[in-house]
Amino acid sequence: MAELIDGKQIAADIRAEVAQAVKQLAAQSVKPGLAVVLAGEDLASAVYVRMKAKACEEVGIHSRVILLPAETNQAELEKIIDELNADPAIHGILVQLPLPPQIAERSIIWRIDPAKDVDAFHPVNVGRLAVGDSDAFRPATPAGVIELLLRSGHDPSGKLAAVVGRSNIVGRPLATLLSLNAKGGNATVTVCHSRTPNLFGITRQADIVVAAIGRPEFITKEAVQPGAVVIDVGVNRVDDAGSEKGYRLVGDVAFDEVAEIAGAITPVPGGVGPMTIAMLLSNCVKAARSIASTA
Ligand code: NAP
Secondary structure (H helix, E strand, O other), rough: OOEEEEEHHHHHHHHHHHHHHHHHHHHHOOOEEEEEEEOOHHHHHHHHHHHHHHHHHHHHEEEEEEOOOOOOOOHHHHHHHHHHHOOOOOEEEOOOOOOOOOOOOOHHHHHHHHHHHOOOHHHHHHHHHHOOOOOOOOHHHHHHHHHHHHOOOOOOOOOEEEOOOOOHHHOOHHHHHHHHOOOOOEEEEEEOOOOOOOHHHHHOOEEEEEEOOOOOOEOOOOHHHOOEEEEOOOEEEEOOOOOOEEEEEEEEOHHHHHHOOOOOOOOOOHHHHHHHHHHHHHHHHHHHHHHHOOO
């Protein structure tokens, strides 16, 4: 049976380190501040925003949630971003995606000051990461995957890694991080997607398989070689008449059968999910430190 990689515990350790770093910044009269902007009434987004604000509070980061109506237009949102860019109490700006359809997502993300782009979606930060700048922000979910691997004793260095999924948020930046000549990198990486032929043939050769697809239990035991480390980024709702809510959350990996042969595996929930928020907090501290040092 595979070793369970406990994302909740590892995320708690990181949050404790962040709280410590916040105390050290307080000694220099710096209090990290995060602004989270939510436009519209998407229920899942509202839950994420509340979770992020609560997590900030717990580690001593000041948080400001800006709730905007679904009808907000481009110019109004741009004005808010400009104000946050100029606000010395705010070191991190996060715009919760997806945005309402009348707003051009890309131009909003590109308007955020790269020094405050704690999501690391701005092209300046994507580029800095890609060229191996060790000071660059790392996007939270992929950075969380790397921390899970390192802190559970599964350094990717010298390993074959298969990343299934190539989104800008997870798969592609994760492939970058895994292939960097840096701590948490030095893997040989294959990126798989919906046009990949013989996908299971590729993942079966990998020492590390990361699933970031958004397809419930897609990675079955046929996709994994015995002893491989399997990281499940997916979060999917599936109907479950037996549960109170009528649904349950499953990952992109068929957990029970893959756990029988894998060397180590992350659960859903309790794996990558808690890491994402922990890494966001860590980026806020990094932003505050860097802005304070140049002020
Ligand atoms: P996304 O933008 O929809 O991208 C999905 C990727 O999977 C695409 O590259 C797509 O390929 C690929 N894919 C889809 N079906 C496939 C198939 N049958 N075979 C091979 N590849 C396939 O999703 P995302 O934002 O990266 O998120 C992926 C999953 O992670 C979702 O379940 C999401 O909820 C979850 N997630 C979790 C966290 C967390 O904190 N735990 C954070 C972010 C995302 P193409 O490019 O060819 O279409």
